[in-house]
Amino acid sequence: MAYNRFLALERRLAKSLQTKNQYVQFMEEYENLGHMTRVDIDSISKPRYFIPHHCIVRPESRTTKLRVVFDASAKSSTGMSLNDLMYTGPTVQSELFTILLRFRLPRFVFTTDVEKMYRQMLIQPDERKFQLIIWREDSSLPIKHYQLNTITHGTRSAPYLAPKCLQKIAKENALQYPLGAQFLQDNFYVDDGIGGSDSLTTTMEIQQQLIHTLKQRGLNLRKWCANHSQLLQNVSMEEQEVDIDFDNDINQSIKTLGLTWMPKMDRFCVKVRLGSCSLATKRSVSADLARLFDPLGILAPIVVMAKMFIQDLWQLKLTWDEALPADLNERWTTFRNDLQKLDNMQVSRHVFEGYIPAKIQIHVFSDASEKAYGAAIYIRSELDEGRVQVRLLCAKSRVAPLKLQTIPRLELCTSVLGTQLTTRVKSDLKLDDVATYFWTDSQIVLA
Template sequence: MCVHLFGAASSPGCANFGLKQIASDYEGEFGSDIANFVRRDFYVDDGLTSLPSDKEAMSLISRCTEMLKKGGLRLHKFLSNSKSLLQHVAPEDRAKGFTDIDLLTDNLPLERALGVQWSIESDCFQFRITLSDKPFTRRGILATVNSVYDPLGFISPVVLVGKQILQSLCSDQVDWDSPIPDTLRSKWERWRSELAGLRNLEVKRCFKPEDFGTVVVTELHHFSDACVHGYGQCSYLRLVNDKQQVHCSLVIAKSRVAPLKIITIPRLELTTAVVSVKVSSLLQRELDLNNAVDYYWTDSKVVLGYIANDSRRFHVYVANRVQQIHNHSDVSKWNYVNTKENPADMASRGVSVSSLVNSATWFFWS
């Protein structure tokens, strides 16, 4: 065979290896920045990155196109929130739907970036969820909850409510295709109907506001919380400029239902703290933040006692999680936050769509 079969299990891996190999072969000729873009910012066959100016973006496009051309690949379907940059891209090389747009007068349409809806004109992420008609059964509820795609967890407190309803059906051992009990039917119908309100939600793609100036301090703040029905965490990027102005924005969040097997709240709080540590490692690796300092916050003094204790021996469950926290974080960076001021409280308890959209702290903690 001269080509890899479409649909074969090995084909995506081979194609990905070939793409990365081109970057390694021509790194010396085109520069390490282009090679790193291909290595780190390509997801299957889509490349996504952010650059501070049109000039740098155009340079990346031209050099990356030439590098991949040497490997027999054509880089095209370009898309940007900058109209002036798109004007420098040949119409046939723009993304579908952009070839016939008048960049001087027409508004840029809504597109998808790795499955996330991106309003290019406002440079915001949006959620326009279209639900298919599913039966009010355990199987239908599972399909509906899983159809809400939110990889960064922006609306995780809302999705948690749907997961809690599904968990209730699982704990009651409701059959997959039996109608759900009347006690949960009204709650499910209300949650399902509220999802349409997410179209009013817009999340700024860029962490740094326009005209913010020079950033002198970069911090990542991780909040964790747990309750009887769920646990969650949220991470914020805090920027301070040379005028001592501060801007905070939500980077990623996670909400999970509590296990059906009963676990004490302190242990659940400790589990959530471990999630914060794992998210911290992920963000440090993916965001390429220079000299960013991590801070961890919890409203559980028991967890802080676990972490600070270096003399007492704990049970295996606690000891393993405390060890993970010690291995990946500095004990001195763990702090206490009052429950009322902890934004992760929304991630652990779940909220309605209207409460999330109107929240003053979830997306911009300060």
């Protein structure tokens, strides 16, 4: 299986010299760094496993244009894959929603990334025979066999093992580098770290402690970005995510955990990039809606309309490539055109707009209709000179069940959704003592 897939890969690479050169360069680096080692296959005892591999090309990336992907879910001749026989492991890092939520509170923030994180963690030598690959630089050369020595992205346990190593490093450095260790513990999602504090001095200290904590274990931080120039003054241009000129380039943006962030303006920016669509089908609709990445619910009023459309579409039981009926096609075309108006919409990253509040309150609004229900959480902050500022923190929406429900029951559902979301937010942001108000127009809920 692995051999046949490798031959197919060679035929694909033969069609593009540039892609082939990048692939060869990637594998040469893999070997030169000691992340894989050539082996004599006859000396490798059974059981063993060969992982097929292919590439993903990302021309827009500043660091890695081509990435080799290892498919440990490919079935071997036994009918089982490596991933079929591996444990997944528990979740050890905070969820994406939690980390992005925390990112909205500090005044000064930075983002960074652990270079080649998975490949910095060695696995036990006697287990490397389950990470064998087939490779050669050119089809004119004989087939070579290699074993991968480090955690391999594509194996089921990798999303647990690599972050667990970061957690272990944080625990062991909690006394020597308390700020850096705490950041490593709470503000990393896989290999991406985002966060900061209200003090520029403290944020710079977090940054330096984080660098020292990881550097002593051979881990390098790169792709640095920040909303203040002093946080980048000791970072080389090669280690920065983008070339940000804090004097001129206001609209420069980066992707951080799926969101587009404009560090100079310190705002999130909505990017709508829909491809051309000559025929609306269930497949094309699903592909377009998958581009609406909105983990914090900033676009909840729009996303819930998309959810309602999907619900109606699924009831028709169409095939994936069957054209939509005329009425749904018209409805989708109108919605799709309106989506373009969201492009470049901006929302402040810092929920307090650059100020340090003297006092804050949480206000939760919930409401329901026959089709959908939702809840939104706002932060009310009291600033200097008695000024008051109210900003949306997050929201969540759901479509009503297909089985007809009464409005009072849906109002109760949305109030439950609001309280659950509030409990989650207050726990994630450690705001347990903050005054909280729930708002509803339903007398049933109030009673």
